[in-house]
Amino acid sequence: MRLLLVEDNDTLADAVSRTLASHDYAVDVLSEGDHADEVLATQTYDLVILDLNLPGMDGLEVLRNLRRRGSDSPVLILTARSEVDARVTGLDLGADDYLTKPFALEELEARVRAMLRRRGGEPKSTVITHGVLSFDTKSRTCRVDDRDVDLTPRERSLLEVLMRRFGKVVSKDQIAESIFSFDDEASLSSIEIYVHRLRKKLAHPRLAIRTVRGLGYLLDAQ
């Protein structure tokens, strides 16, 4: 994977490029906007990490030129401007994501991974894995710590929606939408019963379906 980092702060560029290099990405680093514009005119990268405030040419201008040339390389914007307008402008011009400075390296790594995965199309594997828990969306089978867990169709749907939004709060309405069909008597209170049953079946010290009071449920794994 070839990545281009355009950042005029050498110290930051150094830290970012070393981090990415540690994940075996090949990283080119540029510090000037006009220079980046020239390079991007001839070279193709799998991902461009672009600072907005650059000498030579503004980052947004570089992005605009890149998209004008028809490139679809994913672009992650780094910005010290937290104003929403700047973000919106960046996303409107065809940036795929943005990070506000200062950011945690882990966050950067996660974004880069996600963007490269998206670029690679849908993951070939149909298995979603989080910690000890894995779920095959095709065969709709669930494993915890290599132990097959036998689930009813509704429990499977419930697990799937929690897995797809892993670590995030899933509201009862969202759960109801995915586990009840139109004909079913959708009852929000019966969701609690399904959650209770699923908890019992998944029972593992490093897995938890947490109840978020008033909002819904969240699947959490350590």
Place this chain on the structure above:
Amino acid sequence: MTWDGLSLRLRLLAWALVPGILLSAAMLYEAYVSALDTADTLHDRFIVGFAVGISEQVVATGGDLVKEEALAAMMAGTQDELFYKVIGPDNAFVTGYDDLPPIPEDRTLEGGIPLFYDSVYRNEPVRVVAISFLIAEQDIDGWVTVQVSQTRHGRQQLITESVISAAVRLVLVIGVAVVFAWIGITQGLAPLRRLQEAIRRRSYHDLRPITHPMPQEIREVVAAINQLLERLKESIAANEEFIANASHQLRTPLAALQAQAELAVREAENADSRDTLEKILGATRRSSRLANQLLSLARAQPVSGGQPRQETVDAARLAADSTAEWVQKALAKDIDLGFEGPTQGCWIPGNPTLLGEMLANLIDNSIRYCPNQARVTVRTGIADNPGEMVLEVEDDGPGIPQDQREAVFERFVRLAEHDEGGCGLGLAIVREIARRHGGDVAVRAAPSGGALVRVVLPGLVGDRP
């Protein structure tokens, strides 16, 4: 009270009334003088007529006596006492009262011309007239002088009545003038009061010029105030722009520092230097947070960068979404973060970014300052006042002491016992944004003893308009 501090109303009244009263006094005096003149003219005419009547009687009776009936007829129509004296030719006393005051020495009586003088008769001030008639009759032949004295009661009464009626008229005029001057001044000063109200009602954010239509005299004052507002606005904007720029400029070096520190922590091989690097990283993160908070505070203030976009925002949904975003952070501290109230359908006019920032600060504050395993609840609802909505964050943490509940909204104020990496700007930002939306925020004690931060926001519409 000095003249400078004297109320405008009193000044205007004084300028209107003092000349009015002086003028009235002059008019009253003039009324008195003219009444005196009129009274003398009328009564003098009367006693001349009386004297003529007496002389005719004297002729008719051949100089003997004046008939009682004739006298009564002539004296009708006056309450004054009248006395007469008739002196025949050769200064012979003919009839009447011999002791009437004589003609003053320095005056000479000429035939046919009445001569008036003031004197005292029977202990009363009197007016006397003396007239000589040339009579050629059988009994009397020659100049006959008739003197008539009249007490001054009638004259006095006439003068008193005229002066009193003039005074009554003047007092009425002044009274009516006072009433209308009062009303007029009140009306005239009304724009001042409206100006005062307009200024008083303003939020401290609102530095727009005053545009109320004002009378010309106040327009200058308003123009001066507007100039001051403009200068104030510029100065505040410059100040905020500086803060925004400063925190903006800090972000890139801080990002570099933070990234290097993180990398160093990862790469550290021995535990001691790893520990040190962790501390550097922690300090860097706190500095970053401070820069961010300074920036959001500057952004929450309206003067810099003009008015933010105002739209209709579902504050309940925003609150629910914000809460959901903070669940992971809460879980890391084993905090039970929950939500109560509607999760959608509380539309208010506002700026979603600012409101989101306000909610983030509220929730972050509770999670940050609550011990592990605390319970934090975000709540949405309708306020007691119609058209207002409430956003609350309640926790069962240590709470905020009564005497600190206002201080926590000040910038850089933190409760002494806490050191949770907060920078003391969170609640200041919350208050700034709440006030920006026409609402406010206050802290009280939660039933559990923890803190309950309550934001009230106006303009609630039940459903999307």
